[in-house]
Amino acid sequence: MAAEPIINSRQKEALINGIFTQVVCTAFSNHILVVLTQYGKIGTIISLLPDATFSDISKPLFTTKVLLGKDEGLTHVYDKNLVTFISQASGNRPVLLALALKKINIEGIKAMKEMIKSCQVW
Amino acid sequence: MAAEPIINSRQKEALINGIFTQVVCTAFSNHILVVLTQYGKIGTIISLLPDATFSDISKPLFTTKVLLGKDEGLTHVYDKNLVTFISQASGNRPVLLALALKKINIEGIKAMKEMIKSCQVW
Numbered sequence: 001m002a003a004e005p006i007i008n009s010r011q012k013e014a015l016i017n018g019i020f021t022q023v024v025c026t027a028f029s030n031h032i033l034v035v036l037t038q039y040g041k042i043g044t045i046i047s048l049l050p051d052a053t054f055s056d057i058s059k060p061l062f063t064t065k066v067l068l069g070k071d072e073g074l075t076h077v078y079d080k081n082l083v084t085f086i087s088q089a090s091g092n093r094p095v096l097l098a099l100a101l102k103k104i105n106i107e108g109i110k111a112m113k114e115m116i117k118s119c120q121v122w
Numbered sequence: 123m124a125a126e127p128i129i130n131s132r133q134k135e136a137l138i139n140g141i142f143t144q145v146v147c148t149a150f151s152n153h154i155l156v157v158l159t160q161y162g163k164i165g166t167i168i169s170l171l172p173d174a175t176f177s178d179i180s181k182p183l184f185t186t187k188v189l190l191g192k193d194e195g196l197t198h199v200y201d202k203n204l205v206t207f208i209s210q211a212s213g214n215r216p217v218l219l220a221l222a223l224k225k226i227n228i229e230g231i232k233a234m235k236e237m238i239k240s241c242q243v244w
């Protein structure tokens with residue numbers, strides 16, 4: 001009875017720093033949607049948008065904006081670290097990231113980025 | 123190689139008013155996420171939140187808020203018509219709706235609501 005997927009979506013689960021972590025990546029023509037959660041919740045939603053004007057070295061800059069949830073400085077840092085590469089790899093598409101993490105450190109961010117990479121839909 | 127779904131998600135496609143329409147419903151513990159698109163795009167994202175204070179007849183009222191995209195009066199009307207029933211059926215969970223429609227009329231809204239119902243994950 002399983003329906004064939006229509007919209008391209010991939011998901012994965014893993015233990016990161018001993019915490020059960022889930023990721024779901026879905027590709028839309030104008031956005032990549034990434035859900036990264038350690039609570040089974042949606043949490044904070046952050047938009048990452050490549051700027052229309054490029055910098056001197058011809059690489060786009062990125063604007064991050066919290067659409068839902070607490071707007072904290074570190075949230076923007078995590079967002080840029082986790083999903084900027086997706087925008088770069090997908091023809092500068094904006095990325096929506098839903099983030100609900102229990103514990104964050106550099107090793108965790110690296111491991112999560114690898115999880116996201118393994119769910120490539122772009 | 124198909125991974126077993128971890129986060130509960132269902133999707134469907136149909137012709138509505140002759141237009142190819144896709145819906146994806148995903149359940150999170152604190153939100154239901156519904157993507158309804160006729161462009162393969164994410165479009166406008168609207169949050170539907172049951173009010174903490176109930177009305178006289180003990181039914182919750184709902185607040186709608188556009189998180190991403192153009193904030194038009196009709197968008198809020200469509201949102202309430204399409205997904206209020208989900209919140210009511212899922213223990214008053216908030217609903218996030220991503221909406222990208224080409225053509226909207228009453229018959230279309232009814233047909234879309236049936237499509238969403240057929241992707242029940244709550």
